[in-house]
Amino acid sequence: MEMINGFLSVFEPLTFIYLLIGVLAGSVLGVLPGLTATMGVAVLTPLTFWLPPSQGFAMLIGVYNSALWAGGITAILINTPGTPASIASTFDGYAMTKRGEAGIALGINTIYSVIGGLFSTLVLAVFSFPLSNFALGFGPSEYFAVSIWGITMMAAVSNGSVIKGLILGVAGLLVSTIGIDPMLGFKRFTFGNTNLLDGISFVPVLIGMFGLSEILYQISTYRKEEQRSSEVLSRIRIGSVFMKWTRYAATIPSTIMSSVVSVIVGAIPGAGGDIASIICWGQAKKMSKKSEEFGKGSVEGLASSCTANNGVIGGALTTMLTLGIPGDAVTAVLIGSLMVYGIQPGPAMFVENQPLVMTIIALMVMANLIILVFGLATSKISTKILLVNQKTIWVTVIILCVVGSFALNNSFYDVVFMVIGGLLGFLFRKLDFPAGPFILGLLLGKLVESNLRRGLSLTQGSYIDFFNRPITLTIFGLIILSLVWSFKKKKITATGTT
Template identity: 35%
Template sequence: MTLFDGFLLALSQMTEPYNLLLLGAGVLAGLLVGAIPGFSITMAVVIVLPFTYGMETTPGLAIMLGVMVGGISGGLVSAMLLGIPGTPASVATTFDGLPMVRKGEQGYALGLGLWASCIGGFVSGAVLFVLAPPLGQIGLEIGPWGYFCLILFALTITASLSDGNMIKGLIAACIGLLATAVGEDQVNGITRLTFGNGDLDGGFAYLPILIGVFAFSQLLSDMPTRAAARRTLSADAATNVRIPHLRVLKQIVKHWLLTLRSIAIGVFVGVLPAAGASISNLISYDQARKNSKNPEAFGTGTEEGIIAPESTNNATMGGALMVLVALGIPGDAAAAAVLAALLVHDVAPSPTFMTERPDVVYVILLAFVIGHIFVLLLQSAALKIFIRIVGIPIYILAGVILLYTGMGVFAINNTTFDIWTMFLFGMVGYLMMRFNFPLAPLILGTVLGPIGEVNLMRAMQISPDLMNFITRPWALLFLTMAILSLLFPFAKARSKSGYWKYFGAVSFLLIAIPMFMMQGSLRPIVGAALIVAAVWTAYRKFSNTSHTHEDLRHG
C-alpha cells in the first residue's frame, strides 16, 4: 500500500459518521476532564482504553485521540477562570489568563487560548508528518547526556519566572526538586528520605502536588475574610461572555512570529520522550517574555502570555504522537495509552510503521487534526456555560472544587496518602504566596526532577566520564543554551554598554559549535548560517556604536 492509498483509505474511514461521532464524543469528554482540576488527561485516556477493546482500529483510535485533544485544550478553562490549571500543560496559562479574566475580559481571554490551541494543533498536525523521520532520528541521537542537559536548560527558566528575585525562585525550585527525591529512585529502587514511613516509599505523586500548590494557595488567598469569601471571582461575570473571534484572530495574526516560535518549541519538546507539555508551556512562556517588547506586562493579563503557552501545548502533543508513529516511542503518558491501544489491535509502531501501515498513520494524523475542529466548535459553545462559573461566590466554588480535586487525587492510587499530600503542599503553596515566593519554579522542579535524575543515572551507568557532557553535540548544545539563558537577563540589562552588546552575536557563535559536531550535512549548514548571523549581528552593533560616538562628537 502506497502512502497516497493509505491516505485515501484513512480519509474515507475518518469521514464516516460513526467515527466522527466517536471522535466528537471523545473531544467533549476530554474538554470536561481537562476543565476539572485533579482529573488528568492520562486518567481519562486510560479509562476510555478498555472501551476500545471491542472496536475496530479506526473507531478506537478516534475516540482516544479525541479525549487527548479535548483534554489538552480543556485545561485552559479552569486555568483562566479559577487560576487552577486543569492539566499540567496549562500551568503557564494561569500567569496571564487569570489576570485578564479578572479585568472582565473573559470571552477575549478564553478565545485567545482556544484559537491559539487549535492553531498549534493544526500546524503541528500538518507539518509533523513530513518531519517525523528526521525528528525521530534526533530523539534517538540525544541520549541521556543530552536529556540531562536539556533539564538543566529548562531549569534556567526559574530565573525568568521569579519576578526579579532569583534567590526566592531558586529556593522554590529546590523545594520542588526535594519533593521528587522522596521515595524509591526510579533506577535502583533505593528508598530515600522516607524515615521509615512506608507511605513515602512511592514518593509524592505529581498531581497531588500540582493541585495542592495551585488549588489551595489560590482558593485560600481568594478568601482571607468572610466578606471576601462571599464575593465572586470576577466583578463583571455576567458581561462579555461572547468570544470576539475576529478580534482574537487579528491579535494572533499580529503575533504570528510568537505563535510560530511557540509551536516550534512545542514540536521540539514533543519529540523528546518523557518531556511533554508540562515542560514546553513553561519554556514557551519564558521565551515569549524574554523576546517581548513589553516584558513587564507579563503576569498582568497580556495577549502574548496566553498565546505562547496555549499554542505550544497542543503542538507538543502533535510532536509526541508523531514520534510514536515514527519510532514507537511515546512522548508522554497519554501517548503511551495510545500505544497500548495500537498493540491491542496488533499494530506495533516502529521505524517502518509509515511504509507498512500508512492507513493507520493517517488515521492518527487525521483524527488529531479533525479533533481540533471539534474542539473549536464544542468549546466555543461550552465556554458560555463555563464563564458563568466566575459569577458564583468563592466559598461555594471552593467546596465544589475541593470535592472534585479530592476525588481526582484519590483516584490516582486509591489511597488517602495522596489527599494528605495535596493538603501538605497546599499549605506550602499558601505560605509561599504569603511571603512572595513564586509557585512556578516549584512546579518546574517537581516536573523536571525525576526526568533529570533518571537520565543522569543512565549516563553515569553507561560511562562515568563527565567529558561526555561536552563532547556529545546535543549535550553541549543544551548546556550552552542553559548558560546563555542564565546570562540573558544580565545581557539585556546592559545591552547598550560594554561588551554585553555583543551577547547576541556570541550566542549565535557558541550555538554553532555543537551544530558542526553533529552528523549529516544539514546541521553544519545551520551552523554556518549561525556564524553568518553572528558576524552580521556584531557588525550592526559595532556600526551603531560608531555612529553614536560620531553623533556625540558633532553634537
C-alpha cells in the first residue's frame, strides 16, 4: 500500500506544480548553449532542501529530463548542441532545418526523446527492485570494488586523457579524507578549523564546478560577434511538427535499437547521453537501408540520436538507486541531494524508502508526458529563448550559485567552498582536465575508504578476500576492461561520425 501511495503522490497538487516548474526551467537551461542539465540540477538543488523529498525531487527530475530534450532544439535550429547529449542531433537536425523541415525535426526531437525516456523508465521500474535485492548481498569488498569502478569509468569516458581523469579521481579521494575519520573518529587535515570537521561540503563544490566554472569559462571565451542575432533566427521557419506515418514507420527498428542500447550505456557508471547518442547514431546508420542519407538530414538518424538523449536517464537512475553509484554527472548531483535528505542511495533504499522509489518512477513517467505536450505545443516559439541576453544569464546563474551555497547551512564557508570549486573547475576546463572524476572521487571517497578498511578488518588485514569473491573479481575485471576500452573511445566516436 505504501508503494502505491508513493506512486500516486506525484498527483498531489504541490508535487505536480514543482514538476512543471522543473520541466520549464530545464527547457530553458537545455536550449541555451553551455547551460547543461548537470549545471541546472546542481544550481537548483539547494532550492529544494526546504521541500519534502517528493516535491524537491519533482523539480530536479523535471529539470533532468527536459534539459536533455531541450538541448536538441538548439542543435537542430543553429547547429549548436544545447547539452553534450545533443551532439549527434546536429548531424541530421540542422540539415533538416536548412532544407525547410525545422518543424518536423523539432517534432522528432520531442517525440523520440519521450519514447527513449519512457522506455528507460520502464527498465528502471522492472529491473531496479531485482537488482537491489541482488545488491543486498554485497559485502565491504563488493562495495569497494563498485565504487572504484564508478570512478575509473568516469575517468575513462571523460573528455581528455584517461591519465588526467584518474589523477583527478585520486585527488577527489584524497580531499574526501578531510574531516573526522569514519572508523576511529580522529580529526584529519582540519588544521584546527572546526568548519572542516564535517569535511568539504560536497554540494557547494559541485555547484562551483558545474555552475560557476561554466560561467567563468563562457566569460573568458566571450566574443560579441559570435552572438546569434535576431535576424538569423527570424529567418528560420517552423512548419508542421508532424510527418507522414510512413516516415515514422521507417524509424521503428533504429528506435528500438537506440532505446535498448542507450539504457545499457546509461547504466554504465560515468557514461552519459553524449556517448549513447553517438553510438546509437552510428549503429542506426549501419542498420539503415538509406545509410547514405545519414548526416544529410536523415529522419532515422535524428530519431535514433534523440531517443538516446533521454534513454540514458533510466539506466543512470537504476545504477544510482540500486548501487549508490552515479550513472552520469547528473545522478552524482542527485546522490548528493538524497544524502542531504538523510537518504543513502543503494539497496537499503528499496527496503527503507520504497515509497520514494515509486515516486521517482512516477515522476519520470509524468515528466516525459509533460515534455511531450509542452514540446509539441511550443515548437513554433522555441527560437525566442535563444534571444535571451547572455550577460543576463551569467548574472542570474552566479547569484543562484552564491545564494544556493549559502542557504545550504547558512554558512559563509560553503560559499568559499563553492568559489574554490568554481575556480578549480575553470582551471580544469582550461587545462582540459575532466571535473567529473574529481567530483565522483569526493562523493564516493568515504564509501571507498570505509568499505576498504571494514573489509580489511574482517580479514585481519588480508587483501585476499578482495580477489577470491566472484562478484568482486568480476568488477575488478570490468575496471580493467573499462580502462582498456577508453583507449578505443576515440575510434568509436570517429566511426560514429563518419
